[in-house]
Amino acid sequence: MRRLEHAFADSQRETALVAYLTAGYPNLDETVNLVDAACAAGADIIELGAPFSDPLGDGPVIQATTQQALRAGVTVAATLDLVAKVRATGNDVPIMLMGYCNPFLRYGLPKLFADAASAGADGFIVPDLPATESSDWLVEAERHNLGQVFFAAPGSSPERLRRTAQKSRGFLYCLADNGVTGVRDRLADGLDAYLARVRAAATTPVAVGFGISRPEHVAALRGKVDGVIVGSALLKRIGAATTWQQRIAETTALIGELKEACR
Amino acid sequence: MSGWFGGYGGQFVAETLVAPLEELEAAYQKAQASEEFLGELDDLLNRFIGRPTPLTRLRRLGVETNGCTLWLKREDLTHTGAHKINNAIGQALLARRIGKQRIIAETGAGQHGVAVAAACAHLQLDATIYMGRVDAERQAPNVQRMELLGAEVRLVDNGTATLKDAINEAIRDWIAHPDSTHYLLGSVVGPHPFPTIVRGFQSVIGREARQQFQDAVGGLPDAVVACVGGGSNSVGMFSAFLDDPVRLVGIQAAGEGLGPGGRHAAPLLYGEPGVLQGTRTYLLQDDDGQILLTHSVAPGLDYPGVGPEHSHFKDTGRVEYRTASDDQALSTFALLSRAEGIIPALESAHAVAGALELAEELPSGSNILVNLSGRGDKDLVSALAALRERDGADR
Ligand SMILES: Cc1ncc(COP(=O)(O)O)c(C=O)c1O
Numbered sequence: 001m002r003r004l005e006h007a008f009a010d011s012q013r014e015t016a017l018v019a020y021l022t023a024g025y026p027n028l029d030e031t032v033n034l035v036d037a038a039c040a041a042g043a044d045i046i047e048l049g050a051p052f053s054d055p056l057g058d059g060p061v062i063q064a065t066t067q068q069a070l071r072a073g074v075t076v077a078a079t080l081d082l083v084a085k086v087r088a089t090g091n092d093v094p095i096m097l098m099g100y101c102n103p104f105l106r107y108g109l110p111k112l113f114a115d116a117a118s119a120g121a122d123g124f125i126v127p128d129l130p131a132t133e134s135s136d137w138l139v140e141a142e143r144h145n146l147g148q149v150f151f152a153a154p155g156s157s158p159e160r161l162r163r164t165a166q167k168s169r170g171f172l173y174c175l176a177d178n179g180v181t182g183v184r185d186r187l188a189d190g191l192d193a194y195l196a197r198v199r200a201a202a203t204t205p206v207a208v209g210f211g212i213s214r215p216e217h218v219a220a221l222r223g224k225v226d227g228v229i230v231g232s233a234l235l236k237r238i239g240a241a242t243t244w245q246q247r248i249a250e251t252t253a254l255i256g257e258l259k260e261a262c263r
Numbered sequence: 264m265s266g267w268f269g270g271y272g273g274q275f276v277a278e279t280l281v282a283p284l285e286e287l288e289a290a291y292q293k294a295q296a297s298e299e300f301l302g303e304l305d306d307l308l309n310r311f312i313g314r315p316t317p318l319t320r321l322r323r324l325g326v327e328t329n330g331c332t333l334w335l336k337r338e339d340l341t342h343t344g345a346h347k348i349n350n351a352i353g354q355a356l357l358a359r360r361i362g363k364q365r366i367i368a369e370t371g372a373g374q375h376g377v378a379v380a381a382a383c384a385h386l387q388l389d390a391t392i393y394m395g396r397v398d399a400e401r402q403a404p405n406v407q408r409m410e411l412l413g414a415e416v417r418l419v420d421n422g423t424a425t426l427k428d429a430i431n432e433a434i435r436d437w438i439a440h441p442d443s444t445h446y447l448l449g450s451v452v453g454p455h456p457f458p459t460i461v462r463g464f465q466s467v468i469g470r471e472a473r474q475q476f477q478d479a480v481g482g483l484p485d486a487v488v489a490c491v492g493g494g495s496n497s498v499g500m501f502s503a504f505l506d507d508p509v510r511l512v513g514i515q516a517a518g519e520g521l522g523p524g525g526r527h528a529a530p531l532l533y534g535e536p537g538v539l540q541g542t543r544t545y546l547l548q549d550d551d552g553q554i555l556l557t558h559s560v561a562p563g564l565d566y567p568g569v570g571p572e573h574s575h576f577k578d579t580g581r582v583e584y585r586t587a588s589d590d591q592a593l594s595t596f597a598l599l600s601r602a603e604g605i606i607p608a609l610e611s612a613h614a615v616a617g618a619l620e621l622a623e624e625l626p627s628g629s630n631i632l633v634n635l636s637g638r639g640d641k642d643l644v645s646a647l648a649a650l651r652e653r654d655g656a657d658r
Contacts, residue, residue, distance in 0.1 A: 057277050
C-alpha cells in the first residue's frame with residue numbers, strides 16, 4: 001500500500017497515469033521491457049493483466065492480447081514471476097495485478113496474496129469481483145497490506161458508491177462509461193457530473209478508466225480525478241508495431257504524450 | 264432472495280451490471296406478488312404456449328427392458344418445441360413491466376433463441392440473439408426461425424463458437440447497454456437473480472407433472488430423470504419433488520464417453536468449483552483456472568458450467584448425476600422415434616437414455632418420470648448425418 005499511496009500523493013497537481021499491459025504480450029520477456037519503457041516515459045502505476053479464457057469485461061483489443069498470452073501458456077504463476085523480474089531490474093513503480101476471479105481462485109487466495117506480496121506486487125484489480133462478494137479477498141489484502149480495487153459504474157447508486165469506495169483499498173476504479181474496455185473517440189456525456197458524485201462518495205483516490213485514449217481526454221480530466229488509466233489505446237499502438245524496438249518506441253511516445261497532459 | 268445455494272451462486276459481475284440485476288430482482292419479486300402479472304402469464308402459458316403439456320406413458324421402452332414404465336413430460340409439445348419458452352415468455356413479460364424494449368439473449372441449440380424471438384414478436388419487443396457459429400451451422404433451421412420471427416441473429420466466432428461464447432457476447436452487450444436492455448438468460452446459470460428467476464418460470468413443468476402423475480397412477484414416481492445442460496428443465500422438473508421420497512437423477516453429456524479424459528460436457532461429474540459468467544459453480548477448468556473446451560453432440564448441453572443450484576444438489580446428494588454419451592443419445596434419438604413415435608431433441612435423448620439405464624437397475628414395476636425437454640426437428644440434419652457416419656452402410 002505504501003507505493004500506491006505515494007503514487008497518488010501529489011495527484012491534485014499532477015494526475016497519476018496508470019498504464020495497462022497484458023502479462024506475456026507479445027511475450028514474457030518483452031513485457032518486462034515494456035513495463036520499464038512505460039515507467040521511464042512517465043507511468044506512475046502499472047496494471048498488469050493476467051490472462052483468462054473468458055474476459056467478460058474486455059473488448060476486442062485486450063481480448064486479442066490475452067488470447068495470445070494464453071496460447072503461449074502464460075499463467076497466474078508466470079504473471080507473478082514477471083512482477084519479480086520487473087522488481088529485479090530495480091523498478092519501484094506500483095504494480096497492480098488485474099485478472100478475473102477464476103484463475104486467482106484456482107491458485108488459492110491465501111497463496112495468491114502471499115506470493116504476490118513476496119514478488120513485489122501492490123494489489124489486485126478484479127473486474128468480476130464486486131465489493132459485495134469480496135470478504136475473503138479483503139481478509140488476505142489486509143493481512144499482506146496489499147491493495148484491492150473495486151469499481152464505480154455510471155449507474156451505481158449513491159449508497160452503493162459510498163459502500164464500494166469504503167471497501168476499496170488503494171484507489172477506486174471509476175468506469176468512465178458503460179461497456180467493455182476499448183478505444184473511444186471521446187469521453188462519455190455527463191462524465192463530469194458522475195465524477196462529482198463519485199468524488200462526493202469516496203475518500204480514497206479515484207482513477208478513471210475505459211476508453212481513455214488521447215491526451216485531450218487526460219487533459220479534460222485534470223484536477224477532477226486522481227488518476228487516469230490507459231489500456232486498449234496502448235496495446236493497439238503496441239500491436240500495430242512490427243519490431244520490438246518499435247513497440248518500445250510506441251510505448252514511450254504514447255505514455256509520454258499522455259503524461260504531458262497530466263501536468 | 265439470497266442468491267446462494269449452499270456455497271454456490273452469488274453475483275460475480277462487472278459493477279456496471281449490479282444496478283440492472285438489482286432492478287430485475289426487485290421487479291421479479293413485485294411481479295410474483297402481482298395478480299395481474301401472474302394472470303397474464305397464466306393466460307400466455309395456456310393460450311400461446313399450449314400448456315399444460317401432456318404426460319405420455321411409453322408403450323415399449325422400459326416395459327420391454329425390465330417391466331418399468333416410463334412417463335414422458337411432453338415439453339416438446341410446447342409452442343416453439345422446448346421448455347425454453349416457459350422462461351422466455353415469463354422474462355419477456357417482466358422486461359415489458361420494467362420498461363425495457365430491447366431484449367438480448369444467447370442460444371446454443373437455438374431453442375432458447377427461437378423461444379425468445381417468438382415471445383418478443385408476440386409482446387412486440389426487439390430481440391437480438393447471440394449464437395456461436397458452430398451451433399448456427401448444426402442447428403440451421405432454428406436460425407431461419409429466429410430471423411422469420413423478426414429477431415436479429417449475431418454470430419459469434421470467439422472461443423469454440425458455442426454456447427459459452429454466445430453468453431460472453433450477450434453479457435458484453437448488456438454491459439454496454441444496461442439501462443435500455445434486458446438480458447433474457449436462458450437457463451438457471453449466470454449471476455443472481457437469474458438462477459432463481461429461471462427456476463421460478465420453469466417450475467410449472469414439475470407442478471404439472473406431479474399432479475398429472477398422481478391423477479394417472481396415484482402416488483409418486485420412483486424416479487424422476489432430466490438432462491442437465493445449464494440445468495433449467497431439470498430444476499423446473501425437480502423443484503416439485505424435492506421434499507418427496509423420490510430419486511432425482513440428472514443426466515449430463517458424456518460426449519465421446521471416455522470419462523474425464525475424453526471430450527465431454529459434464530462439469531458435475533468431472534469438474535471442480537470456480538467462478539464463470541457471474542456465478543460460483545462446478546466448472547470444467549484446467550490447473551490455471553482457464554475454462555476448458557467442451558463437447559457434446561447436443562448443443563444445448565455443450566457448456567463448461569452448470570446452474571449453481573445443481574452444484575449444491577450434487578454436494579448434498581439430493582440429486583444423483585450420471586451421464587449419457589453422444590452415442591447413447593443418438594441411438595435413443597432413433598429408438599424413441601421408431602418405438603414410440605416421438606422424435607426427441609438430442610438434449611432430451613440424453614435424459615431418455617439415462618432413464619433406460621436406470622430402468623435396468625430398478626425393480627420391475629417401477630415408474631420413471633422423464634422430462635422430454637424438447638423435440639428433435641432442429642437436430643434432424645446433424646443427427647441423421649452422425650448416425651450415418653457411425654453406422655455406415657449397414658443402415
Ligand atoms: C431441448 C433442450 N433440452 C435441454 C436443454 C438444456 O438446457 P437446460 O439444462 O437449461 O434445460 C436445451 C438447451 O438449449 C434444449 O434446447
